[in-house]
Amino acid sequence: MTFIDRLPRRGALMLDFIYYPVSGILWVWHTVFGSVLGPDNGITWALSVMFLVFTLRLVLYKPFVSQVRTQLTMKKLQPEIKALQKKYIGDRARQAAEMQKLQKAHGFNPLLGCLPVLVQAPVFIGLLHVLRSFNRTGTGIGQLGMSPEENANTANYFFSATDVQSFLEARLFGAPISAAMNSGAATLEAFAPFGGVPTVIGIAMVAVPLMVLAGIATHFNSRASIARQDDAARANPQTALMNRLALWVFPAGVLLGGPFLPIAVLLYWVSNNLWTYVQQHVVYRRIDSLAAAVSDADDGTTQADATVAAPSKPRPGVKPGGRKRRRR
Template identity: 70%
Template sequence: MLDIIYYPVSAILWFWHKAFGAVLGPDNGIAWALAVVFLVFTLRLVLLKPAISQIRTARQMQELGPQIKALQKKYAGDRQQQAVEMQKLQKEHGFNPLMGCLPVLVQAPVFLGLFHVLRSFNRTGTGIGQLGMSAEANAATPNYVFSATDVQSFLSARLFGAPISAAITTPESTLDSFAAHGGVPSVTMIAAVAIPLMVIAAVATHFNARASIARQSQEAAANPQSAMMNKLMLWVFPLGVLVGGPFLMIAILLYWVSNNLWTYAQQHLVFARIGREETTAQRTLTERPVAAAPKPGARPNRQKRSRKK
């Protein structure tokens, strides 16, 4: 069942590796790193339309906030009627709350799929989900759309001296499997690449949250639940990246950084576009009555009603 996710994710990663590998070399670490980054960009581009709908939904929720609260208060003792009235309100304004969840619901399995595909390049570990294969057997076993040669290329890839499939906490027994593919890396070498990525990911997560909160209405920000969620987004989530970072392979940290960079750019561009649309719509509504009214000093043009015979 999960192969429905694993094969498409590995296919997109394979395509970008072939594209960058043709220029930089198939075993080049930067080619593999760029393949991961452009995998993220490809998936986010596919999800761009739902993401825009999500932002529009969030803005609609803010605008409909007072009406929703009024309905909740009016039908506090009748949950069934409250649900009926909420559906009427949503239908009247063309509001679909599911669109606000769709991008997140889609990204979650994609992230898990990417994590599994990247982890499956090295199956010598003995932890949860690992196969405990020997280094030789692992190097000779394909990984979804990747051939055995591609697996060996991934194991040989180094980003500033560190394998992108290794994490700071990778066990020594797993690191030993890199011996035939560029040598056994040291934890210090892996940390030198992973820690800056962890810091960048944490900072990007914080600023994405700050940009999102800055666009909230005053009523939404004053809500106790929203205030608590805002604090989690601003401080706890970025801290979680720093705490969990040592357990994530460098390729996953690259995913996290590039995903946050895309989100930051997307928020600014999409909100700017929506802002222009709302300004244009507001100007049109403002100018309509002015255009219909007579000029100062001019008589109104009254059409004579035809008399009934």
């Protein structure tokens, strides 16, 4: 089967520029792991989703480092920013212009801090759509209402009809990874020719542990970020509110929203948070080490300068002012 044959025969959609790359990366990893574990293995599909996450996060590693440096630069500039705000308190235009000059002088780019989030959001949407497109038998929003036979013989972006059947047959500890706890009866019936109709209890036994892991990982990632805030930032009422939301409300949101998400998306969430947790510790430790080395070097230079600049003490019996001239 050629590359063109793998493409679905349908009109171009507005978000195909997201769906094709996401499905392409997923297809590559499925091919890699399928050659070892078998294409119909649930572990193969689970690893494909996880390595889709790792591929994306590896691409975003440098932007993440830039984001951290941007945050540190912003932290250092706070005294100067407050001084500008106080100086031009009645002139918004002048205040904005001076802020831009300050940011430009220090190489500060606020857009770099938003790049990882801006890239990950479309990928999450793309993955959710591609996974839903493996099973198009439902009649809800975004579903095509296909019959099980028609669905099993229709390609899904980079995935051929054979790949779609492989996906429907795959089970992760007995549950299809595209199924959610709230999947309707029509959606679950599509799995009947491929290992039988899964039960809600069987899906929940896989989904609930993933939901709990995702919630815990979200909480600890938030805790790690908050730990790096200074006392002034934590004392800010708006920051304190956001910290409480990040620590408790967002993890609770994962638990409440988990029943509506396919198992594969929960895998994505857990993998993404695990990567974030490790990456934060590695990057911050590296940046802290570099900052400490620079600080030690600056201290050494300052001490050397002070030693050179300090006047030497006169020896006992010698008056200050240098040696006396000899009389001829």
